Amino acid sequence: METATASPATLQLEQVSVRYGGVQALQDVSLRIAPGRVYGLIGPNGAGKSTTINVIAGFTQASSGRVRFQGSDIGAWAPHQRARAGLARTFQNLALFGSMTVRENVACGAAAAGSRCPASAREALVDAELQRFGLAAVQHEPMAVQSLGTRKRIELARALVGKPALLLLDEPAAGLSADEIRALSDAVRAVCRTGASVLLIEHDMELVMGLCEHLFVLDFGKLIAQGTPDAVRADAAVQAAYFGAADELC
Numbered sequence: 001m002e003t004a005t006a007s008p009a010t011l012q013l014e015q016v017s018v019r020y021g022g023v024q025a026l027q028d029v030s031l032r033i034a035p036g037r038v039y040g041l042i043g044p045n046g047a048g049k050s051t052t053i054n055v056i057a058g059f060t061q062a063s064s065g066r067v068r069f070q071g072s073d074i075g076a077w078a079p080h081q082r083a084r085a086g087l088a089r090t091f092q093n094l095a096l097f098g099s100m101t102v103r104e105n106v107a108c109g110a111a112a113a114g115s116r117c118p119a120s121a122r123e124a125l126v127d128a129e130l131q132r133f134g135l136a137a138v139q140h141e142p143m144a145v146q147s148l149g150t151r152k153r154i155e156l157a158r159a160l161v162g163k164p165a166l167l168l169l170d171e172p173a174a175g176l177s178a179d180e181i182r183a184l185s186d187a188v189r190a191v192c193r194t195g196a197s198v199l200l201i202e203h204d205m206e207l208v209m210g211l212c213e214h215l216f217v218l219d220f221g222k223l224i225a226q227g228t229p230d231a232v233r234a235d236a237a238v239q240a241a242y243f244g245a246a247d248e249l250c
């Protein structure tokens with residue numbers, strides 16, 4: 001995609017490999033994310049999608065290769081250092097604090113963002129995210145009693161409150177209602193309007209095709225295709241990876 005390569009990269013993976021014991025979860029994956037765009041990361045189960053987000057966010061170390069974020073090689077940085085630099089994520093299996101309130105969970109995102117979210121502005125930023133995701137009414141309730149859909153919205157609010165430069169979303173739509181998916185799409189578009197980028201792993205292909213400008217396709221840990229949704233859909237290697245499931249691309 002010409003425009004994506006013309007602007008300076010927010011994130012670059014260069015020949016990144018990840019090995020878990022005998023499992024090669026990622027093999028020589030190189031990709032580039034420009035500012036202000038929505039990217040999709042798709043592929044069959046076990047393809048290495050979550051591992052890609054983990055290696056970007058610092059929850060997994062690359063066995064080889066480089067992770068560059070806004071010009072810095074962040075490969076040796078801990079997850080909290082990456083969060084302060086502007087990397088935020090959600091988790092495929094949610095990672096919230098059950099004994100804390102909804103508001104306290106969102107406030108954790110503000111604290112994790114460090115100087116990106118100065119103490120004097122934190123309460124207002126937390127209020128804004130609670131409002132945006134329809135969480136104001138439940139903000140003082142414990143997180144543990146909330147529904148799955150609400151928890152997903154809390155995780156999104158926590159990721160966004162620190163105004164990340166890159167938002168990594170691991171299957172955010174799973175378990176959400178149609179209304180909640182619309183709110184998610186609106187939030188993703190709003191993030192991009194601020195110049196931040198989003199990398200979205202999602203099985204809901206309607207959402208992926210509607211939101212993403214550029215797709216990366218993983219299969220068995222390798223990047224087998226990338227490009228616009230239409231180009232990827234027409235790609236022979238992608239069709240082979242999804243053999244027999246042409247209308248169920250993820």
Ligand SMILES: Nc1ncnc2c1ncn2[C@@H]1O[C@H](COP(=O)(O)OP(=O)(O)O)[C@@H](O)[C@H]1O
Binds near residue numbers: 023045047050
């Ligand atoms: N912590 C881990 N330890 C061992 N193997 C793992 C670990 N995490 C993922 N894997 C393996 O790495 C491969 C890629 O997994 P993952 O990135 O979770 O795929 P996806 O998100 O595309 O479904 C799979 O074979 C998976 O079983």
Ligand SMILES: [Mg+2]
Binds near residue numbers: 050
């Ligand atoms: Mg996964």
